[in-house]
Amino acid sequence: MQLPLFERNKMEPILKRELDKAIRVLDLIKCEYAIIDPDGQKYGNLEVAEKKIGKSRLEFPRGVVKEHIEPFIKDLALGEFATVPVDKYGAERVQSAILNYMRAHRGENSATTSKSKDDLTILVWRKL
Numbered sequence: 001m002q003l004p005l006f007e008r009n010k011m012e013p014i015l016k017r018e019l020d021k022a023i024r025v026l027d028l029i030k031c032e033y034a035i036i037d038p039d040g041q042k043y044g045n046l047e048v049a050e051k052k053i054g055k056s057r058l059e060f061p062r063g064v065v066k067e068h069i070e071p072f073i074k075d076l077a078l079g080e081f082a083t084v085p086v087d088k089y090g091a092e093r094v095q096s097a098i099l100n101y102m103r104a105h106r107g108e109n110s111a112t113t114s115k116s117k118d119d120l121t122i123l124v125w126r127k128l
Contacts, residue, residue, distance in 0.1 A: 011038050019043075065089050065097040073098060076111075076126040084122045091119040098124055 011019075019035070023043055026033050034046035042048060072084045086094050095113050102111035106126070114123045 060089065065093055066101060069094060069097050069101060073101060073111075073124055074105075076124065078126055079128050080126050082124045082126075084124060086120050086122065091115045091122065095122050098122060102126075 016037075019037060023035070026044075032046050033044040034048045035043040036048060037043070068087060068089060069084050072082045076082050084094060084098060089097075095115060098113055099111065102124075110127055112125045112127060114125075115121075116123065
């Protein structure tokens, strides 16, 4: 049976000594640092930032934008144009989704896109 190096919220003496050595070295070479040990003890001269609980990066569920653009571009033949409405998804997101879809289904550099001046539609050209 393997014993853990330290229990949660309890630092073993050997690890405490090694941490103290490391802190002395950092102080000796005049480093700025912030360390929080397993006991919650803070060391160093830098402010420790609170951990942020991030918001999910997905503003829309996965696949929703693809479902929106697919009917407009799935049957696009060589040399044809299509106009895709941006709707509520935003011009950059729709433009990116179009290029990703075309790359996956038609190959690299298979389409060129352009945003309208009012950012309400994306023009897609299936390259020759």
